[in-house]
Amino acid sequence: MNNKAFLFLILGSLGLLASGTIDGEITKQALNIPAIIMFVIFVGATLGITYWAAKRTKSPKDFYTAGGGITGLQNGMAIAGDYMSAASFLGISGLVYLKGYDGLIYSIGFLVGWPIILFMIAEPLRNLGKYSFADVASYRLRQAPIRILAAFGSIATVILYLIAQMVGSGKLIQLLFGLQYEVAVILVGVLMILYVTFGGMLATTWVQIIKAFLLLSGATFMAVMVMSHYNFSFEALFSDAVAIKGSAIMSPGGLIDDPISAISLAIALMFGTAGLPHILMRFFTVSDAKEARKSVFYATGFIGYFYMLTFIIGFGAIVMVYQNPEYLDLVKQAIDGGSPILGGNNMAAIHLSHAVGGDFFLGFISAVAFATILAVVSGLTLAGASAISHDLYASVIKGGDADHHKEMRVSKIATVVLGVVAIIMGIMFEKQNIAFVVGLAFAIAASANFPVLILSMYWSKLTTRGAVIGGSLGLATAVILVLLGPIVWVDILGNTEAIFPYKYPALFSVSMAFISIYLISKTDNSSAAKEERAKFEAQFIRSQTGIGAEGASEH
Amino acid sequence: MKQEFVEKIKHNPDYIKLVKIRTQYAMRLTITMLVIYFIFILTIAFKPALLAATINETSVITIGIPIGIFVIVIAFVLTGLYTRRANSEFDDLTKKIKNSLVDENNE
Numbered sequence: 001m002n003n004k005a006f007l008f009l010i011l012g013s014l015g016l017l018a019s020g021t022i023d024g025e026i027t028k029q030a031l032n033i034p035a036i037i038m039f040v041i042f043v044g045a046t047l048g049i050t051y052w053a054a055k056r057t058k059s060p061k062d063f064y065t066a067g068g069g070i071t072g073l074q075n076g077m078a079i080a081g082d083y084m085s086a087a088s089f090l091g092i093s094g095l096v097y098l099k100g101y102d103g104l105i106y107s108i109g110f111l112v113g114w115p116i117i118l119f120m121i122a123e124p125l126r127n128l129g130k131y132s133f134a135d136v137a138s139y140r141l142r143q144a145p146i147r148i149l150a151a152f153g154s155i156a157t158v159i160l161y162l163i164a165q166m167v168g169s170g171k172l173i174q175l176l177f178g179l180q181y182e183v184a185v186i187l188v189g190v191l192m193i194l195y196v197t198f199g200g201m202l203a204t205t206w207v208q209i210i211k212a213f214l215l216l217s218g219a220t221f222m223a224v225m226v227m228s229h230y231n232f233s234f235e236a237l238f239s240d241a242v243a244i245k246g247s248a249i250m251s252p253g254g255l256i257d258d259p260i261s262a263i264s265l266a267i268a269l270m271f272g273t274a275g276l277p278h279i280l281m282r283f284f285t286v287s288d289a290k291e292a293r294k295s296v297f298y299a300t301g302f303i304g305y306f307y308m309l310t311f312i313i314g315f316g317a318i319v320m321v322y323q324n325p326e327y328l329d330l331v332k333q334a335i336d337g338g339s340p341i342l343g344g345n346n347m348a349a350i351h352l353s354h355a356v357g358g359d360f361f362l363g364f365i366s367a368v369a370f371a372t373i374l375a376v377v378s379g380l381t382l383a384g385a386s387a388i389s390h391d392l393y394a395s396v397i398k399g400g401d402a403d404h405h406k407e408m409r410v411s412k413i414a415t416v417v418l419g420v421v422a423i424i425m426g427i428m429f430e431k432q433n434i435a436f437v438v439g440l441a442f443a444i445a446a447s448a449n450f451p452v453l454i455l456s457m458y459w460s461k462l463t464t465r466g467a468v469i470g471g472s473l474g475l476a477t478a479v480i481l482v483l484l485g486p487i488v489w490v491d492i493l494g495n496t497e498a499i500f501p502y503k504y505p506a507l508f509s510v511s512m513a514f515i516s517i518y519l520i521s522k523t524d525n526s527s528a529a530k531e532e533r534a535k536f537e538a539q540f541i542r543s544q545t546g547i548g549a550e551g552a553s554e555h
Numbered sequence: 556m557k558q559e560f561v562e563k564i565k566h567n568p569d570y571i572k573l574v575k576i577r578t579q580y581a582m583r584l585t586i587t588m589l590v591i592y593f594i595f596i597l598t599i600a601f602k603p604a605l606l607a608a609t610i611n612e613t614s615v616i617t618i619g620i621p622i623g624i625f626v627i628v629i630a631f632v633l634t635g636l637y638t639r640r641a642n643s644e645f646d647d648l649t650k651k652i653k654n655s656l657v658d659e660n661n662e
Binding site: 101123238242262290294297537 | 558561565570577582585592599609616620623637638646649653
């Protein structure tokens with residue numbers, strides 16, 4: 001597409017914002033002018049970056065991996081940005097606000113996958129792959145079936161994640177900016193399509209870096225303001241919080257109460273993180289294994305720091321927002337009693353931003369929350385588009401011999417299609433209970449993507465048959481157990497008792513995947529299997545040393 | 556990769572050393588992280604009261620809080636340890652292996 005089309009789309013999306021602010025029904029929140037001004041500045045700056053990136057995005061390599069020239073520090077920031085979604089910023093601080101210590105347990109689960117990714121996956125992934133993790137899984141196995149399985153796992157994970165982000169964003173924006181739900185969802189979808197189709201990975205990465213910086217700065221400011229209120233004494237902060245909510249918030253509550261759930265959740269978070277396509281894709285944007293390692297080191301630091309901040313922010317909200325009449329939802333209180341806050345518990349961090357920094361800072365944090373959603377959906381969409389254009393179109397349909405221009409065009413069409421699907425799904429799921437969606441995305445990533453990826457790297461006896469059948473069984477088990485579990489079967493479908501009693505299926509579905517991949521590969525005596533095993537040695541040498549690996553300098 | 560390279564690298568003492576020490580170090584760190592995390596999460600599942608004890612009699616802060624922060628910090632420290640060693644020692648060995656290939660080709 002040319003520059004005229006680009007300008008037209010920019011103006012179109014800004015027009016949408018303007019008309020939405022005028023025509024949109026003002027729901028719970030009055031129009032938030034500082035937030036809108038700051039958001040427009042953010043959108044303007046990121047569209048500027050997109051324009052700059054568009055001129056540098058010529059080949060599929062540029063589109064999928066930003067040319068491979070991102071540094072370890074930049075990539076670490078971008079990975080942290082992918083991980084610090086609006087759901088984790090608002091959700092975890094909201095969970096700390098509601099249940100105290102349980103919020104910390106949850107965030108620790110999200111963090112501990114990172115060291116494992118560094119020790120086991122980052123280097124072989126960088127050394128063996130080009131654009132997507134399917135490159136690695138199919139390195140010595142048969143291209144078509146493995147790519148189809150990997151693409152299916154990626155697209156399923158991406159779409160589920162997108163639904164969660166879109167619905168969350170619609171509600172958040174409705175509340176923060178006073179825009180209509182549909183307008184908010186369409187706005188997010190249109191901007192995301194712009195970033196990804198024109199700017200590819202380069203624009204997506206920089207949008208993510210800027211947003212991560214803004215989010216970390218804003219969260220730091222809030223935590224410092226809370227602590228300065230207590231002369232930087234944790235004892236004083238926690239004493240006040242206990243005086244308001246009781247001592248139960250200082251210790252583990254009911255989040256995890258049986259060992260099966262504890263282990264299952266741990267497996268889903270750890271292995272799921274290592275199977276998320278939009279995260280794995282980031283390892284191809286750096287030049288070599290050294291930068292890949294640095295990326296994880298910085299990312300773990302940023303994410304760990306961020307979770308410590310959300311813990312302080314959650315407690316800050318307990319002392320400054322809870323029972324503060326300014327943030328009380330009077331209508332809800334009249335019906336249900338207690339002291340509900342406007343917009344629900346997930347708005348705790350947003351209200352706290354107002355309590356510590358007034359209207360201006362509320363505007364800033366609202367704009368950052370919106371920017372966060374935009375950046376995360378862009379990364380997701382790019383990963384989904386690469387699964388379609390690189391794995392399905394170029395590698396399977398064209399047998400690895402696709403014309404670069406055509407592959408680029410397919411990836412852009414795929415981006416637009418995914419964007420439209422995300423908008424439609426976002427609107428369809430507005431009133432649905434989507435609590436299970438992110439859990440399902442993690443379960444699929446852990447049960448289908450991760451086992452195939454890790455075994456293809458380290459287990460010489462893996463065969464195509466084992467990977468395809470075992471991976472599919474893992475995927476199917478995860479989906480079926482989520483459907484039969486308490487959240488979908490009881491809470492959504494209204495049955496009285498769940499057929500599968502646990503919320504998190506990962507322990508069972510991941511075991512299913514590993515055991516069946518093992519058994520089927522072991523008993524596979526076909527001549528293809530023998531060839532695939534023979535190729536392991538060369539693959540392992542490349543994965544360990546990087547000799548022959550795809551590098552930025554090659555281009 | 557050509558088969559002759561595979562044969563050469565496979566018997567290269569530096570390569571054998573690299574694979575051995577890296578595998579060992581990565582496994583050791585992985586197990587350290589898993590053990591720490593699973594002790595933490597299983598304590599929560601089986602004996603949550605252990606984490607509910609306060610750090611001293613006058614404080615409201617439970618030992619669960621410094622322990623939780625410790626798990627976050629240790630995750631970061633372990634990635635730092637691995638990155639430091641890999642970016643120096645392991646990369647030096649890798650460079651030696653690559654150079655040995657280039658030298659032999661030039662001979």
